[in-house]
Amino acid sequence: xxxxxGAGHNQPPLTEDEFLAFLNRLEGAESDLGAAVEACxxxxxxxxxxxxxxxxxxxxxAFDRMREDLYKPGSQRQAEDEHYRRAMAWMGKPVGYQxxxxxxxxxxxxxxxxRIDAEGYAVGLNGxxxxxxxxxxxxxxxxxxxxxxxxxxxxxxxxQQRLAAELGDQPxxxxxxxxxxxxxxxxxxxx
Numbered sequence: 001x002x003x004x005x006g007a008g009h010n011q012p013p014l015t016e017d018e019f020l021a022f023l024n025r026l027e028g029a030e031s032d033l034g035a036a037v038e039a040c041x042x043x044x045x046x047x048x049x050x051x052x053x054x055x056x057x058x059x060x061x062a063f064d065r066m067r068e069d070l071y072k073p074g075s076q077r078q079a080e081d082e083h084y085r086r087a088m089a090w091m092g093k094p095v096g097y098q099x100x101x102x103x104x105x106x107x108x109x110x111x112x113x114x115r116i117d118a119e120g121y122a123v124g125l126n127g128x129x130x131x132x133x134x135x136x137x138x139x140x141x142x143x144x145x146x147x148x149x150x151x152x153x154x155x156x157x158x159x160q161q162r163l164a165a166e167l168g169d170q171p172x173x174x175x176x177x178x179x180x181x182x183x184x185x186x187x188x189x190x191x
Contacts, residue, residue: 073132074142113144120145124152 014022054063069077085095108116116135123132130149135142 071134073134074136075131077134108140108144113140116141116144117148120148120150121152122148124149124154125156127153127156 051060054060069080072080088095120133128149130146130153133142133145133149135145
């Protein structure tokens, strides 16, 4: 009877040197895997620690809601808040205070206003409308975003006009019509 390596294949038997080489490679790969798992755990642990620290100072649910709402347009946030408050009132749990009156607003610094202006400019270049402003009307942040958006939107409109002039005022040409069911070409219509 022929000797096999136990796997049922007709390969030469494994030598001791090959066995030790495989074992060494496997242990090295498992070590690399363990290091990668540990490296993945460190950032997760850091995120958890930061969230716990925030949670000691304010409800983490409120913090998460703020992060979720941060880049929504003001009109969308207002509509969602109105629906939320109405639903809570229907459930007999009305929300009893206005945060804008209870917490003093933090004034925006020059660097923050510059960043917001650049953000507005970037969205204006893409044709975003003014009602998409994610900041509260009447605040410096709102005005900075709007100023940037207006500049970007002006460039967007100028580019649209340039493209329209380049294409001309002629409507697109139509073909002769839909082909007939029998496969012969359609005849142009005479008016």
